Amino acid sequence: MFSFDWHRFFLNDLSITFLGEVAVRVLFAYVVVFLFLKISGRRGIRQLSLFELVIVLTLGSASGDVTFYDDVPVLPVAMVFVVLLGLYRLTTFLTARSSRIAKWVEGEVITLIQDGLYKLDSLDGLNISEDEFFMELRQEGVEHLGQIRLALIELDGDISAYYYDREEVRPGLSVLPPEHRKDYT
Numbered sequence: 212m213f214s215f216d217w218h219r220f221f222l223n224d225l226s227i228t229f230l231g232e233v234a235v236r237v238l239f240a241y242v243v244v245f246l247f248l249k250i251s252g253r254r255g256i257r258q259l260s261l262f263e264l265v266i267v268l269t270l271g272s273a274s275g276d277v278t279f280y281d282d283v284p285v286l287p288v289a290m291v292f293v294v295l296l297g298l299y300r301l302t303t304f305l306t307a308r309s310s311r312i313a314k315w316v317e318g319e320v321i322t323l324i325q326d327g328l329y330k331l332d333s334l335d336g337l338n339i340s341e342d343e344f345f346m347e348l349r350q351e352g353v354e355h356l357g358q359i360r361l362a363l364i365e366l367d368g369d370i371s372a373y374y375y376d377r378e379e380v381r382p383g384l385s386v387l388p389p390e391h392r393k394d395y396t
Contacts, residue, residue: 240273
C-alpha cells in the first residue's frame, strides 16, 4: 500500500462508475425516507420524542448504508422500511388506545415548578441539570421562580412555563448565575 494513493483514497477498489450507482441509491433512500415520513403522518418539524428518535435513527442507519456500500442490496433495506412503518403504525395504534402503553412509550409531562415552588426531585432521571433548566428559564426572560405559576417538561423535552400576572409575582429562587444574583435580585 502506498501513502497518498489518491485512487484508493477516493474510490478504494471501486470503479468510477459506482458513483452513478451511489446517486441512484441515494435517490432510492431519499424517496423511501420521504414516503415513510409522509405515510406515518409526521406532524411538522419539532423536537422528537424518544420513540420518534428511535425511528429516525433506524431510518438514517438503513438509508445511509444502502447509499454508499456496494455490498448492501436495496431490497432488504426496503424491507427494513416496511417493517419500521408497520412497527410505527402498531405503536401509535396501541398508544392511542392505552394510556399505560402511551405513558411507557412517550413518557409523561413532568411538573417542575408549581405555584412558584421548585419541585426538587423533579429533574431526577431526566438527564438535565438544574443549571441547564435555569438556563432555559433565563432564555425565556425569567429572573426568579416567583414569576412562574407552573412549569412543565413536555413529552418532546420542551419546557412550558405559565407566568403569574405582574401584580401576583412572588419572591422566589433566582435563576441567574451566582455572580449576577446580588446585582439583579
